[in-house]
Amino acid sequence: MTKKRQFETEAIRNQIPRSGFSEHTSAMYVTSSFVFDDAEDMRASFAEEKEKNIYSRYSNPNNTEFIDKVVAMEGAESGYAFASGMAAIFSTFGALLSSGDHILSARSVFGSTHALFTKFLPRWGIETTYFNINEAENLESLIQPNTKILYAETPTNPGLEVIDLEFLGAICKKHKILLVIDNCFATPYLQQPIKYGADLVVHSATKLMDGQGRVLGGITVGKAELIREIYLFARNTGPSLSPFNSWILSKSLETLSVRVDRHCENALEVAEYLEKHKQVNGVRYPFLKSHPQYDIAVKQMKKGGNIVAFEVKGGIEGGRKFLDKLQMCSLSANLGDTRTIVTHPASSTHSKLSVEERNIVGITDGLIRVSVGLENISDIVEDLSQALNN
């Protein structure tokens, strides 16, 4: 019996067959379509009697390599790659839900996912109810006869709440609803939701998976029969990932574990530094003992991730001033990059929400989100420190 390959090995050695040139790194197949040997080959390929690439909206060797890696890393059965994280999330709902269905979602979700739930899906008769993670005991009472999907991100953005995956998995099993988890902040290296009963896992590959701020991408992995539905929806509606971006993302995954290890090491140091600072009113990081769901974080995550949130003194103005004083850290909308990125949600991503709405999702006026990068930790701390102290 051959030994099951480990996570890091799958990320590197899961490779499509070599072309005639014996290249070491996989070739890039920048082609929109593929050719058939004859009429019978064409018929059999379309009839899915053989596995053959037909058209890159359906499949492409580079997409296959990227998908196979994530499937192995998440412990899934199958997957499909998308042009962005939102394309993955939208197509997952689009493929599996019909008018009259209901989604039960954790309240704190990515901004565009919230827009999908509140502005777009209702147009097609799909309603969403939010649950508060602090009232998880009431979760069962929110399940309706038409609830099809329970949806959550953990850790959440930008509040870094941690939701108990084992608990969600058990509830979904009991009530026969699909559990869909956005695993973007943790990556499969830190957390594998399928172990706890998730049916599907969605990702924005734009973040830590690429990790170098280059390309947009997304992926959904999970149960084969569900992925089949998602594949059929996607191959007809067209949100597929380009082979060029697949090639980049597949290379990125080769270094995911070492990058994320260092990201987490740096983030923990930043969190510990900020926790002692007198200009700081509180720090959120899943692997700080002071985190309200520390026990759950340690149970389901290998390390704490690369995002640290903290409350700077001085409210909205304090937050803006802090951003203006930074000299090295980038002010940018992305996260999970090699470069440390700092945002002030109350004056940017979440500025359209009322103060009450912001408070419900844990976004206070002085909240700062740091996506801790891979620069030397002393330089990261130095920049944050000079911005807090001046």
Ligand SMILES: *Cc1c(COP(=O)(O)O)cnc(C)c1O
């Ligand atoms: C960025 C992000 C998304 C959306 O991904 P895109 O690649 O930007 O479309 C979804 N969920 C989370 C948690 C994210 O951080």
